Amino acid sequence: MPLLRTLIIEDEPAVRKELEWLVAREKSLKLEATAGSVQSALQIIRDINPDLVLMDIQLPDGTGFDILNALEDPAFHLIFVTAFDHFAIKAIKFGALDYLLKPIDQEDFSVAIQRLNKTKKSDHSNQISIAKKQSDAKAISMTSNLCVTSVDCLQIVRLNEIVYLSGEGSYTQIHLENNRIVTASKPLKYYEELLPEEFFIRTHQSYIANKNFIDKYLKTGVMVMKDLSEIPVATRRKEYVLDQLNLLK
Numbered sequence: 001m002p003l004l005r006t007l008i009i010e011d012e013p014a015v016r017k018e019l020e021w022l023v024a025r026e027k028s029l030k031l032e033a034t035a036g037s038v039q040s041a042l043q044i045i046r047d048i049n050p051d052l053v054l055m056d057i058q059l060p061d062g063t064g065f066d067i068l069n070a071l072e073d074p075a076f077h078l079i080f081v082t083a084f085d086h087f088a089i090k091a092i093k094f095g096a097l098d099y100l101l102k103p104i105d106q107e108d109f110s111v112a113i114q115r116l117n118k119t120k121k122s123d124h125s126n127q128i129s130i131a132k133k134q135s136d137a138k139a140i141s142m143t144s145n146l147c148v149t150s151v152d153c154l155q156i157v158r159l160n161e162i163v164y165l166s167g168e169g170s171y172t173q174i175h176l177e178n179n180r181i182v183t184a185s186k187p188l189k190y191y192e193e194l195l196p197e198e199f200f201i202r203t204h205q206s207y208i209a210n211k212n213f214i215d216k217y218l219k220t221g222v223m224v225m226k227d228l229s230e231i232p233v234a235t236r237r238k239e240y241v242l243d244q245l246n247l248l249k
Contacts, residue, residue: 003030004051004116007044009067010081011036011059015102019054019081022109028117038062042070050076052116057082065091065135068128077116077124088135093194095131096147096154097124123154130156140196142212148174148184155182159199163225165191165208175229201244204234217245 006029010016016034023031032048035041038061045053045067053076055064065088068074080092080099092099098112130147137144142160157176166173167188174182174191184191192202202208203223215226221238223231233241 001028004028004077005030005032005048006052006054007032007041007048007050007076008034008054009036009041009059009064010034010054010056012056015056015081015104018104022104022106023054025106026110026113028113036060038066038070041067045071045076051121052077052079054079054081056080057085057088063088065132068132069136073125074128075121075125077119077121078128079112079116090194091131091135093190094134094144094146095127095129096149097127097131119154126156127154142199146194148182149186151183151185157182159195159210160212162200162210163213163227163229164210164231166231167206177227179227201241203237203241204232207231211244214245217242 006023008016008019008031010019020031023029029052032050033044035044038059055067055078057064057080064080078097080097081102081104082088082099083102089099098115100108100112127147130145134144144159146157146159148155148157157174161176163175163177165175165188170187172184172186172188172191174184176182188206188208192208195208199211200208201211209223209225209231213225215224217223217233221233221235223233225231
């Protein structure tokens with residue numbers, strides 16, 4: 001299998017050296033070039049057409065998203081490298097793209113490369129597209145797309161298709177309209193942090209409901225959805241849930 005020609009985009013010399021060392025240790029990678037700014041990165045991408053880009057989000061003359069937005073159809077695998085930035089990470093998660101937090105852990109880097117080697121560039125193109133749109137959005141709307149890493153594929157769903165989510169250990173069942181179910185390889189807490197509270201409500205340790213699909217609340221502690229599915233409401237969350245329902249009136 002040919003080596004993945006790799007570009008590092010990072011303006012901090014120490015982090016760049018660390019990434020160079022990590023790339024050199026991976027048998028599937030070959031370092032082609034490094035860049036420290038948006039402008040130099042764009043020129044190099046157009047010149048060498050890399051297979052993999054390790055991209056810092058914050059750069060002296062802009063952000064990693066500025067690079068993506070300047071490219072019409074990025075055709076490379078992408079892993080973000082960043083100090084924690086809540087908004088940027090949210091956009092990345094909407095695209096189900098990989099990211100590494102500084103300081104970079106060697107094992108985390110190797111695991112990210114292993115995952116990457118199992119995916120197709122076409123999948124990454126869809127993921128990048130969703131992340132780009134989310135990074136441009138001033139707020140998340142119910143027409144936003146979410147890229148879900150499922151057990152056997154990458155599934156793109158729209159938020160307004162989700163009826164509710166149910167957690168099963170380290171997996172989440174995403175229940176969509178028309179009785180469709182996507183099994184995501186992420187825990188429910190991951191989606192609780194990602195989905196907007198304006199539209200989604202956690203009713204129970206194992207359930208999150210889309211407020212737009214709630215039909216009624218039964219005094220027995222059960223939420224009935226518009227598709228007639230029933231989800232429990234935990235006793236300790238009852239008052240909070242009822243307050244949220246009153247806001248929908």
